[in-house]
Amino acid sequence: MDKGFAPAKVNLALHVTGLGADGYHRLDSLVVFAGTGDQIAATPARDLTLTVGGPFAHGVPTDDTNLVLRAARALRDARGVQKGAALRLTKNLPHGAGLGGGSSDAAATLKLLAQLWGVDPLSPDAPEVLALGSDVPACLRAPAPLRMRGRGEVLDPLPRLPTMGLVLVNPGAALPTRDVFQALAVKENPPLPDPPETKRPEDFAAWLKTLRNDLQAPAETLAPSVKEALELLRRTPGVLAAMMSGSGATCVGVTKDAGTARNAARVIQVAKQGWWVAPAPMLA
Structure with a gap:
């Protein structure tokens, strides 16, 4: 059995810069990946099948509406497997957490199956x-931090970032992403x-405070608990x-290291025992 890791995709900033004629919003986003995420495993078989487990398995489809199977079929068709x-x-x-979970799952599947089947992987610009x-090209570049523009197809590496921790x-x-964009x-x-x-990390965090997530205001309108989470983190x-x-x-706290992130997460877990809280290193 081969295994792959699908790290959480984190937007440290997300500026919406326009709306294209194709109906897709144009973005300018600072993307990093966290050391927590989903797992993908694959074993050789005659057909393509998908099963789902884990704490958030409920409600996840196992048919062709799942990006994992769609990614598998895309690679198989592209490479004639x-x-x-x-x-x-x-x-x-x-x-629906804003962590690119389905896209990261799809990217991890593409990497894993390219190894399993012995074929060239698909490039992010394929x-x-x-x-x-729109998030799958960026997730194929994981774990490298990057700047994502356009629909998600324009990807540029970032200068080496400080070693930091994250609290999700x-x-x-x-x-739902569509609802937030519509609002x-x-x-x-x-x-x-x-x-x-x-x-x-302190200098980088000070710079982050000057940036925006243009989707925050509509998200807070649709889910007021987002504002509560941000205030608690701060x-x-x-x-x-x-x-x-x-x-x-999902809201994100940036800390100077992973140890500090774990300590901060414990404080929040005690205060909000019904919330999902995950400390993680920021990958590089």
């Missing part, structure tokens, strides 16, 4: 990859400034900056 695979997804990330979803907090609200009032906003080159000792990831509802 005649084999199949029995896929097992362990769902550790909550649904049309088959973008057809799976989801207040139990699922926010966005202003669709043309300034892009991201260039990130600073610094080795100090009050928690050790959290240098806090922001909402993607379209929410």
Whole structure:
């Protein structure tokens, strides 16, 4: 059995810069990956099948509406593979959480099956990859931090970021991405400034505080607990900056290291025992 890791995709900033004629929003986003996420396993088989387990398995489809199977079929068709695979997804990330869970699962599947089947992997700029979803190209670059623009197809590496920790907090609200984008009032906003080159987490966090997530306001309207989560993170000792990831509802606290993230997570877990809280290192 071969295994793959699908890390949580975290948007430390997300600026919406326009709406294209194709109906897709144009983004300018600072993307990093966390050392927590879903797991994918694959064993050789005649057909393509999917089973799902883990704490957030309930409600996850196992048919072709799941991005894991769609990714598997896309690779098989693109490379002319005649084999199949029995896929097992362990769902550790909550649904509708703004952490790119389905896209990261799809990217991990593409990498895993390319190894299992002995074929060349699909590149992030392959049309088959973008057809799976706007976040899949970025997730194929994981764990490298990057700047994501356009629909998600324009990917640029970032200067080496400081070593930092992350505290992921989801207040139990699922926010469909489409609903959040539809509630966005202003669709043309300034892009991201260039990130600073610094080795100090404190300096990087100070820069993060000058950035935005343009989806935060509509997300807070749809799920007021997002604002509560952000306020709690900002009050928690050790959290240098806090922001909402993607379209929410997961909020993220940035800390100077993974140990500080674990301490901050314990404080929040005690205060909000019904919330999902996960400390993790920021991958590089």
